[in-house]
Amino acid sequence: MKKRNRRLENVVYEFKHNKQAIFAAIYLCVIICVSIFVVFVNIDPDAIDVVHKLEFPSSAHWFGTDDMGRDYFIRVLYGGRVSLLVGVLAMVTSITIGVTVGMMSGYFGGIVDNLLMRLVDVFSSIPWIIMVTVFGLLFKRGLFSIIIVIGLFSWMGIARLVRSEVLSAKEREYVQYARFIGRHPARVMTGHVLPSIFPTIITAATAEIASAIMMESALSFLGIGVAAPMSSWGSLLQGSQQYLQKAPYMAVLPGILIILTVYSFNKLGDVLRVFVEPKITAGEKNE
Amino acid sequence: MLKYIIKRILQAVPLLLLITLICFTLINLAPYDAIDSITTPDMSKAEIEAKREAYGLNDPLIVQYGRWVVNILKGDFGYSLLSHTSIKYDLKIRIPATIKLVLPSYLTAYLLSIVLGLVAGSHKNKWPDKLIDGFCSVGISMPTFWFAMIVMYFFGYKFRLFPLMGMHTIGLEDSFADFMKHFIMPYVVLTVGFLPDLTRYVRGSTIGQLKEDYVIVQQAFGAKRTEILFKHVGKNVLIPLITKLGMALPMLVTGAVITETIFSWPGIGSYFVKAISAMDYPIVMSILVLSGTLVILGNLLSDVLYCLTDPRIKTMK
Numbered sequence: 001m002k003k004r005n006r007r008l009e010n011v012v013y014e015f016k017h018n019k020q021a022i023f024a025a026i027y028l029c030v031i032i033c034v035s036i037f038v039v040f041v042n043i044d045p046d047a048i049d050v051v052h053k054l055e056f057p058s059s060a061h062w063f064g065t066d067d068m069g070r071d072y073f074i075r076v077l078y079g080g081r082v083s084l085l086v087g088v089l090a091m092v093t094s095i096t097i098g099v100t101v102g103m104m105s106g107y108f109g110g111i112v113d114n115l116l117m118r119l120v121d122v123f124s125s126i127p128w129i130i131m132v133t134v135f136g137l138l139f140k141r142g143l144f145s146i147i148i149v150i151g152l153f154s155w156m157g158i159a160r161l162v163r164s165e166v167l168s169a170k171e172r173e174y175v176q177y178a179r180f181i182g183r184h185p186a187r188v189m190t191g192h193v194l195p196s197i198f199p200t201i202i203t204a205a206t207a208e209i210a211s212a213i214m215m216e217s218a219l220s221f222l223g224i225g226v227a228a229p230m231s232s233w234g235s236l237l238q239g240s241q242q243y244l245q246k247a248p249y250m251a252v253l254p255g256i257l258i259i260l261t262v263y264s265f266n267k268l269g270d271v272l273r274v275f276v277e278p279k280i281t282a283g284e285k286n287e
Numbered sequence: 288m289l290k291y292i293i294k295r296i297l298q299a300v301p302l303l304l305l306i307t308l309i310c311f312t313l314i315n316l317a318p319y320d321a322i323d324s325i326t327t328p329d330m331s332k333a334e335i336e337a338k339r340e341a342y343g344l345n346d347p348l349i350v351q352y353g354r355w356v357v358n359i360l361k362g363d364f365g366y367s368l369l370s371h372t373s374i375k376y377d378l379k380i381r382i383p384a385t386i387k388l389v390l391p392s393y394l395t396a397y398l399l400s401i402v403l404g405l406v407a408g409s410h411k412n413k414w415p416d417k418l419i420d421g422f423c424s425v426g427i428s429m430p431t432f433w434f435a436m437i438v439m440y441f442f443g444y445k446f447r448l449f450p451l452m453g454m455h456t457i458g459l460e461d462s463f464a465d466f467m468k469h470f471i472m473p474y475v476v477l478t479v480g481f482l483p484d485l486t487r488y489v490r491g492s493t494i495g496q497l498k499e500d501y502v503i504v505q506q507a508f509g510a511k512r513t514e515i516l517f518k519h520v521g522k523n524v525l526i527p528l529i530t531k532l533g534m535a536l537p538m539l540v541t542g543a544v545i546t547e548t549i550f551s552w553p554g555i556g557s558y559f560v561k562a563i564s565a566m567d568y569p570i571v572m573s574i575l576v577l578s579g580t581l582v583i584l585g586n587l588l589s590d591v592l593y594c595l596t597d598p599r600i601k602t603m604k
Contacts (some may be wrong), residue, residue, distance in 0.1 A: 020424075118302070125303075134313070222545065240436075245440075251433070255430065255436070263424055
């Protein structure tokens with residue numbers, strides 16, 4: 001008889017009955033596809049056309065033009081590429097650090113645990129905006145450094161989460177057995193512990209993308225994010241600040257796209273939580 | 288109690304030292320030379336060397352760090368590399384400005400969130416909850432600076448109701464009405480920024496509390512819904528919320544970096560951003576120490592408050 005996967009069923013149920021979740025999934029598919037395939041559109045995002053600068057939205061330029069006459073709509077779409085890329089790669093960085101630290105801490109315990117958790121305390125003692133700006137100065141401004149900087153300062157929550165999950169996973173029989181027969185700790189961790197905490201990681205990852213996109217936009221807005229020729233949603237908003245009076249439409253589109261994207265990733269994370277914590281949602285449904 | 292507090296503070300000292308040491312090292316590793324901001328291009332090499340010596344920039348890193356720590360302990364934050372003004376003096380002006388903005392906003396958000404959270408939590412999955420929770424989801428996803436720009440456009444440019452920048456109009460420094468005019472836009476932006484997170488927190492714990500046995504008992508005794516909610520559930524929801532109050536302490540300094548920058552509010556946030564872009568590292572370090580200290584004190588405060596409000600927690604480890 002085929003075993004029913006109740007957890008998966010719960011997620012599917014949640015998806016079918018939650019209109020916001022459906023919207024989030026569709027929106028994310030669309031925005032990711034658009035970001036990938038926008039390079040095939042035959043409009044150059046950097047084509048300067050001074051005659052038509054700061055024009056209001058029209059049929060030729062759907063969202064008007066910016067201060068150098070560049071088509072704003074296409075620039076926003078290209079900006080989305082940068083924002084999403086930063087979001088995903090910063091998430092990968094922070095998940096990698098967080099999971100490694102959390103696993104080591106939970107698995108080995110004792111002095112290793114103590115040291116690593118103090119490290120987490122150090123990193124969480126300073127507001128991220130201060131830390132990130134200080135570190136942002138050290139690296140040359142660019143896509144790579146902003147990804148590293150965001151990743152370096154957002155892994156603490158994940159490390160704590162993973163640590164507590166590992167602490168309980170460590171007590172399961174199959175892990176105990178693997179340790180008993182003398183498997184190498186690295187193999188026990190990757191082969192037995194990691195798969196059991198994987199759903200937790202996925203859930204944390206979706207929320208992490210959302211917060212990375214927010215952080216990137218704030219940094220770019222303060223002028224310490226991605227550098228000039230490249231543009232993200234945050235830096236487009238920074239640019240539009242000067243022209244707020246003349247061209248308010250420039251502030252609208254990137255902002256709305258940030259909201260929708262972050263909202264959708266958060267929503268997706270909520271839905272995936274059903275898989276990780278079935279008890280919570282089972283209770284919610286009955287009420 | 289006192290013993291516990293002292294122990295916690297003693298534990299915090301090495302943490303703080305470590306944080307500052309890391310930052311000090313990193314700032315010194317940065318591909319900038321602090322001397323560049325002191326010198327002018329027409330200085331000779333010998334003059335630059337002399338300046339370097341005078342500022343102690345030739346000493347080994349650890350000596351520089353030690354000197355800096357000693358100075359901080361004496362209350363001497365050093366001087367800005369760029370404007371040569373005393374940082375202590377600057378902070379004395381700027382911290383009250385930030386507090387004037389952050390404190391009212393946070394308190395408003397705090398009180399509003401209790402009401403909204405209780406209402407949403409008790410009407411779970413009905414329309415008031417959907418409305419409030421929907422607002423929170425959008426609010427959490429909305430960058431503060433974007434909301435600030437929208438507010439600025441409508442109330443600053445379009446209707447010309449409020450001035451766009453600063454805290455006072457020049458010449459009207461003592462006028463309260465003028466201050467309020469400048470205050471209202473950043474205040475609203477900041478309140479909206481704080482609100483969603485707190486509301487969600489209250490909503491979550493209200494839902495948790497409503498499942499408790501004492502609620503059922505009260506219902507069985509025929510207590511009114513509102514009575515249960517505000518008298519019994521409200522009290523229990525407040526306990527974890529009080530700990531949030533402690534953790535919000537560092538916000539008095541760094542809570543409004545973005546909002547201050549966009550409205551040119553003369554507080555710590557805009558001071559910090561300016562210092563960052565000018566590589567004025569004594570300022571950066573001072574603010575770092577300040578916010579680190581406040582984070583640690585805030586955590587301590589929230590623990591103490593927790594013990595005071597919740598009689599179940601008597602033992603302090």
